[in-house]
Amino acid sequence: MQRAISLSPNIVAWRVNLAALLGKAGKADEALPHLAAALRLKGNIPELHNNMGATLEALDRLPEAVDAFRKAILLRPGYAEPHYNLANALKRMGKVEQAVSSYREAIRLRHDYAKAYAGLSSALMDLAQLDEALQCLRKAMELQPKNPGAHSSYLYSAHYHPDQSAQMLFEEHVEWGRRHADPIRARLLPHQNDRGTDRRLRVGYFSPDFREQTVPRFIGAALTNHDHDRFEIFCYSDVKKPDAVTERLSKLPDHWRDVRGKSDPQLEQIIRDDAIDILIDLRGHASGNRMMLFARKPAPIQVNMVGYFDTTGLRSIDYRVTDEQQDPPGAEQFHVEQLIRIRPSCWCYSAEEDDPPVAPTPALSKRYITFASLNKVVKVSAPCAKLWARVLDAIPGSRLLLPAAEGDSSGIVRGTLARMGLPPDRLDLVGKTRTRRAYLERFGQIDIALDTFPFNGITTTCDGLWMGVPLVSLSGGTTVSRAGRSILSAVGLAQLATDKPDEFVRTCIDLASDIRRLNDLRLGLRQRMADSPLMDHRGFARQLEAAYIQAWTNWCSGPPGRD
Numbered sequence: 001m002q003r004a005i006s007l008s009p010n011i012v013a014w015r016v017n018l019a020a021l022l023g024k025a026g027k028a029d030e031a032l033p034h035l036a037a038a039l040r041l042k043g044n045i046p047e048l049h050n051n052m053g054a055t056l057e058a059l060d061r062l063p064e065a066v067d068a069f070r071k072a073i074l075l076r077p078g079y080a081e082p083h084y085n086l087a088n089a090l091k092r093m094g095k096v097e098q099a100v101s102s103y104r105e106a107i108r109l110r111h112d113y114a115k116a117y118a119g120l121s122s123a124l125m126d127l128a129q130l131d132e133a134l135q136c137l138r139k140a141m142e143l144q145p146k147n148p149g150a151h152s153s154y155l156y157s158a159h160y161h162p163d164q165s166a167q168m169l170f171e172e173h174v175e176w177g178r179r180h181a182d183p184i185r186a187r188l189l190p191h192q193n194d195r196g197t198d199r200r201l202r203v204g205y206f207s208p209d210f211r212e213q214t215v216p217r218f219i220g221a222a223l224t225n226h227d228h229d230r231f232e233i234f235c236y237s238d239v240k241k242p243d244a245v246t247e248r249l250s251k252l253p254d255h256w257r258d259v260r261g262k263s264d265p266q267l268e269q270i271i272r273d274d275a276i277d278i279l280i281d282l283r284g285h286a287s288g289n290r291m292m293l294f295a296r297k298p299a300p301i302q303v304n305m306v307g308y309f310d311t312t313g314l315r316s317i318d319y320r321v322t323d324e325q326q327d328p329p330g331a332e333q334f335h336v337e338q339l340i341r342i343r344p345s346c347w348c349y350s351a352e353e354d355d356p357p358v359a360p361t362p363a364l365s366k367r368y369i370t371f372a373s374l375n376k377v378v379k380v381s382a383p384c385a386k387l388w389a390r391v392l393d394a395i396p397g398s399r400l401l402l403p404a405a406e407g408d409s410s411g412i413v414r415g416t417l418a419r420m421g422l423p424p425d426r427l428d429l430v431g432k433t434r435t436r437r438a439y440l441e442r443f444g445q446i447d448i449a450l451d452t453f454p455f456n457g458i459t460t461t462c463d464g465l466w467m468g469v470p471l472v473s474l475s476g477g478t479t480v481s482r483a484g485r486s487i488l489s490a491v492g493l494a495q496l497a498t499d500k501p502d503e504f505v506r507t508c509i510d511l512a513s514d515i516r517r518l519n520d521l522r523l524g525l526r527q528r529m530a531d532s533p534l535m536d537h538r539g540f541a542r543q544l545e546a547a548y549i550q551a552w553t554n555w556c557s558g559p560p561g562r563d
Contacts (some may be wrong), residue, residue, distance in 0.1 A: 005034075006466045011036045012045075020050065026261070028058035045460040046075040055091050065089045080109035084116045087123070094431070095379045096126045096271055096409040106508035114143040118153060120179040124435050125378040126405045128416040130160055133378070148180040148292055152285035159310065159480050160455050162381040170334040173313030176285075177336065181295035181314050188316070191300040193277055196239065200232050203548060205253070205464035206290065208238040208283035209307065212245045212436070214459040215282050220350040221537035222544050223252040231545060232276055233370045236267070238290065264293045271298035278548050281317065284308020301551050304337065305346070309458070309480040311335040319551060321544070322346050325486035326479050332529060334479075340547045344533050346488035347483075348540035357436060358468035358526050359517040370428075371400035371447040372469075374439070374460045377413055379452035387474065387501050388450055391508045392426050398512065404429040408437045443467035447518060448511050456483040465491060465529050470523040475499040490534040 001018035009012065017036040022031035035052045042048070053068030059316040072079060087102035089458065103120035107113055121136035144150050155172060158164050205223070209215035226233050233253040238260050239246055250256040255274070259267055267290070271279060272332055279299035283289040284307050294302055299318040305313050305321035312320070313336055320337040327339055343390040363369050373380070376553035378389075380402070392398050400422065404413040408428045419423045433439040440463060449464045451457055451473035457464075461471050473484025475497055485497035494509075498504050511518055529535060 009037075010041055014050075015041075015046065016051065019055065019548070020168075023055060023058065028055045028179045031055050032059070032480050036388070044075060046070075046072040046079050046082070048074065050079070050085060053082065053085055053089070057085070057092075058466045062089050062093050066093070071185040078109055080106045080113055080116070081300065084113065084119060087119055091119070091123050091126070091381065094405065094409075096123050096405040099123045100127070112143050114140045114147070114150060116266075116412075117143070118150060121153070121157070123156070125376070127409060127412050128377045128380060128404075130135065130157075130381070131380055133157065136339065146181070148176070149289075150289060151176050151180065152289055153287065153311075155285045156287070159376055160381065162383050162454050164454070164478070166331075170311060173311050174336065175287075175313070177313040177315055180292065181316065184295055185316070188297045189272075191272075191297075193275055193300055197464050197549075197553055200230060201277045201548060201552055202232045202234065203278045203280065204234040204236055204271060204274065204276040205282060206236040206238070206293070207307065208240065208288040209282065210235065210237045210246050210249045211239050211241070211243050215307050215497040216245055216249060217350050217459060217462070218347055219282060220249070220252075221348040221535075222541045223249065224350075225541035227541075227545060231548070232498060234276060236271070240288075247397050263444050264290065264296060268296045277301060277552060278303060279447070280305060281312075282307040284310070284312055301555055303340070303548075303551070304545075308480070309483065311337060319547075320375060321547070323486055325489050326482045331479065332405060332499050340551075342540065342543050342547075345486045347458065347462065347464070347487055347490065348537060349529075349534050349536065351434075351466050351535075354437075355466065356444075358523060361447050361468075361515065361522045362445055363447045363515045364519060368397040368399065369395055369447045369515075370401055370445060370447050371508070373449050373450050373452055373457070374403055374446075374464070375452045375455075375457045377402055377404050377417075379455045379457070380417065380420070381452070381454060382420045384418060384453050384474075385422045386509050389421045389423060390501075390505050391450065392423060394505055394509050395512050396467060399426050399428055400450075401428045401430060403432060405431075438462075440467055443469050447515075448472065448508060450508070454478055455483040456481055458483050458487070461487050462534070463520075463535075465525055468525045470496060470511060470518075470521055470525065471495040472504060472511070474501065474504045487534065491529050491532045505522070 001014055015038040015451040019031035019034040031296055032055050035055055039048050042530045049068045051074035053065040056068060063321050066089050072082035083102050083106035085100040091099035092315040100123045103116050117136045117140040121133040134157060137157055138310045140150045141154055155176060207215055232449035233251040234255045236257045236259050276299040281294055281304045286307055295314060295316055302317045303319045304317050315336050317337050319340050321340045323341050332339060348533035385559050391402060404410050443464055449469045449471040453469055453474045454476045464471055475482045475485045488494055488497045496507060
């Protein structure tokens with residue numbers, strides 16, 4: 001293409017083709033001048049403006065991308081794709097209400113636009129409108145029944161809904177496996193790994209989140225503390241935009257593989273060539289997952305941990321790492337995997353040396369209690385809101401701080417929360433923070449954190465405890481609704497987790513009744529956490545390694561060819 005353009009620089013199609021190739025290769029900056037040249041040659045083509053917008057968005061030049069998409073729409077109002085792309089850019093800019101309108105217009109123009117339904121679902125979740133969001137995901141699944149990613153999005157999001165039981169979630173996960181993974185089971189290749197039990201095991205970790213994200217905070221302990229005399233560690237990084245965390249993590253394993261852009265068959269071959277004995281999935285059904293890679297069974301033993309909080313429904317994943325609080329005896333009936341229970345908690349948190357210090361509890365100066373949840377607002381279910389309203393009613397003058405969509409969208413969120421039962425005059429809605437430090441400093445405004453349910457917080461819970469903010473958690477019947485209990489038990493605060501709503505309210509009242517005692521708890525919480533199993537990095541790594549060895553021994557004792 002470059003040669004063609006050098007010979008005939010005024011042929012628009014060749015510049016567009018080259019820009020598309022460069023974009024696919026992740027070189028949006030190189031694609032941009034070719035699209036600009038094409039627009040100079042023929043600026044009335046709506047597809048060109050749409051492509052320019054997509055390239056600008058990839059470069060995080062969002063206002064310019066919005067202008068390009070709107071130009072494409074102006075040239076052809078019935079062109080659905082720029083409406084969808086415009087919605088994506090607006091959502092990234094925090095203009096969620098406008099994004100919803102653009103997604104709806106894209107769907108009006110193209111009734112079978114599955115990606116637009118998925119995008120609309122994500123925007124509606126930002127506005128705490130869960131029921132319609134799940135309906136949109138169901139529609140996307142209907143339009144693309146063979147798309148495993150659309151089905152995964154529904155699986156993840158269904159955990160937010162209070163009407164979803166453990167049995168219902170299990171059946172939906174099993175259906176995912178039946179529909180998408182089972183058809184390729186007959187084509188799985190056998191494994192030729194050396195079945196010796198006295199050799200160095202080759203363990204691979206796969207994730208798109210080896211970057212500034214939550215996963216490194218919980219897998220970093222293992223990567224830093226593995227016994228490299230007994231384990232040869234590989235990391236397969238599917239990170240789209242590597243950052244400083246990626247660079248730091250890349251120095252921890254024996255082998256680092258950057259596999260972004262590789263297809264599932266290519267990745268399978270890479271992992272088989274590395275003769276991986278145990279392959280760890282750190283994403284589950286969260287966005288950007290590679291569940292279909294794990295369906296291909298590239299390693300004889302496959303394990304899910306950290307990045308997901310339920311069964312995968314995938315029979316080619318052999319184990320799931322959990323603990324007795326999240327998955328007590330009997331939880332096996334809701335899993336296709338065998339359960340590896342780490343004691344006392346499957347969560348092992350890592351902090352940063354330059355994290356801000358713990359501040360005194362704000363009620364000392366404000367003279368009122370500030371409750372908060374820094375989880376995504378979609379996690380505030382109707383039963384959760386009603387229970388929180390009882391807490392506010394029981395503690396006069398108290399307020400509730402929640403992160404929500406900014407600008408005009410915050411009014412929609414406030415109205416939705418009011419309809420759920422939260423008093424609007426007691427709510428303080430704040431926008432998203434831009435940096436991790438600003439996010440951590442926000443805990444300085446909070447006296448007591450309230451856990452969401454049925455989808456408990458995990459990273460936010462650990463971050464809050466690290467910043468000295470105690471959390472009150474309500475447990476339920478699903479795995480993810482017991483994450484708060486798991487974390488609080490590990491840090492020695494099991495009394496702050498309950499499965500009874502009345503006790504939840506009483507616990508909040510008790511914490512709020514003595515501000516000096518609350519401040520003492522706060523100021524000692526970081527050291528308590530540092531001394532707890534929640535930050536016993538070496539102990540966590542040793543337990544994982546023992547589980548890996550046992551899983552390997554089990555596999556080696558089976559008949560050859562059995563996987």
